[in-house]
Amino acid sequence: DIQMTQSPSLLSASVGDRVTLSCKASQNIYKYLNWYQQKLGEAPKLLIYYTNSLQTGIPSRFSGSGSGTDFTLTISSLQPEDVATYYCYQYNSGPTFGAGTKLELK
Amino acid sequence: EVQLVESGGGLVQPGRSLKLSCAASGFTFSDYAMAWVRQAPKKGLEWVATIIYDGSSTYYRDSVKGRFTISRDNAKSTLYLQMDSLRSEDTATYYCARGRILDYWGQGVMVTVSS
Numbered sequence: 001d002i003q004m005t006q007s008p009s010l011l012s013a014s015v016g017d018r019v020t021l022s023c024k025a026s027q028n029i030y031k032y033l034n035w036y037q038q039k040l041g042e043a044p045k046l047l048i049y050y051t052n053s054l055q056t057g058i059p060s061r062f063s064g065s066g067s068g069t070d071f072t073l074t075i076s077s078l079q080p081e082d083v084a085t086y087y088c089y090q091y092n093s094g095p096t097f098g099a100g101t102k103l104e105l106k
Numbered sequence: 107e108v109q110l111v112e113s114g115g116g117l118v119q120p121g122r123s124l125k126l127s128c129a130a131s132g133f134t135f136s137d138y139a140m141a142w143v144r145q146a147p148k149k150g151l152e153w154v155a156t157i158i159y160d161g162s163s164t165y166y167r168d169s170v171k172g173r174f175t176i177s178r179d180n181a182k183s184t185l186y187l188q189m190d191s192l193r194s195e196d197t198a199t200y201y202c203a204r205g206r207i208l209d210y211w212g213q214g215v216m217v218t219v220s221s
Contacts, residue, residue, distance in 0.1 A: 034207055036151075043201055043211040044143075044151065055209065087151055091206055094167075095141075095153040 002026050004088055006098035012106040019075040021101045023088035028068050032092040035064055035073045038100075039084045047086075048073065080105065108132040108210045110202050115215035118192055128185040128202030128212055135183035136160070138205045142176060142187050144198035145214075152198075155187065156206070169195075192219045 003026040013019050023033065031051040036044040046055045048064035051071060061076040075082055083105055088098040114126040128140070142154040155176040156165045164176050175188040185202050199214040 036208075038151075043213055044208075045211070046207070046209050049207045049209065089151075089153075089208065091208075095156070097151040097153065099150050 001094050002029060002090055002092065002096050004090055004096050004098035006086075006088055006101050008101060009099065010102045010104070012104050013078050014106045015078055015080060017078045019078050019082075019103065021073040021086055021103075023066075023071045023073070023098050025069045025071070025090055029090045029092035031067050032090055033064075033066065033071045034089045034091070035062075036087045036089060037082075037084045038087065044087065078103075078105075108204065110204065110210060110212035112200065112202055112212045112215035115200065115217045117218045117220065119221050120193060120219055122192055123188070123190045124192060124217060125189070126187040126200055126202075126215060126217070128187075130183045130185065130202075130204075133204070135178075136180040140176075140178060140185045140205070141203045141208060142185075143201045143203055143208065143211075144196075144217075145201070146195075146198045149198075154200070157185070189217070192217075194219050 005024045007022045033051050035048040038044040047058050047062050052064045063074050065072050085100045085102045087100045109131045111129045118124050139158045141156040144152050157176045161178050173191045177186045197219045201214045202212045204210045
């Protein structure tokens with residue numbers, strides 16, 4: 001199975017900060033990597049698919065990059081409504097999620 | 107507007123069965139693979155199973171193989187998850203999601219396995 005490791009597990013940042021979340025795969029997943037946002041009590045929402053494609057309706061402050069085993073989600077200017085847990089997800093084979101990064105306001 | 111609405115959850119004893127449904131609308135259901143994803147209380151997301159657009163192929167995580175069956179009725183635009191021999195570790199909120207990339211999700215349905 002492909003293991004997905006997210007870091008950090010908890011991130012505190014201020015409104016307006018540039019925030020970077022990391023996701024590492026245990027083997028090459030090419031670009032088959034998505035990012036999801038889950039707010040408390042809600043279903044996950046797709047933000048980024050195929051590493052760097054922005055899902056319809058998602059603000060442009062969200063962006064993704066990477067390939068192979070190392071991937072990044074960047075929020076260019078953190079907003080209060082971005083407080084959530086973020087999950088990466090690989091769908092190259094035997095789909096797996098990372099454990100998540102909880103993003104909170106400092 | 108894409109909508110996915112799960113139903114069928116509840117409290118069930120270990121070893122018993124439960125069948126979840128996911129009613130889809132707002133898109134051509136028969137064009138898409140569909141999946142189930144679960145989330146144990148206060149835990150992360152876990153892919154459970156996927157079925158391709160016509161139902162001819164299915165895929166499962168190891169821990170549910172032989173116990174869970176994913177199926178679909180394209181005429182009714184409905185996805186199913188038959189869960190047999192349930193265990194306490196199957197306790198979770200179960201979400202249905204669209205496609206290989208899981209681009210739309212339902213609101214989830216809670217399954218509690220306890221005596």
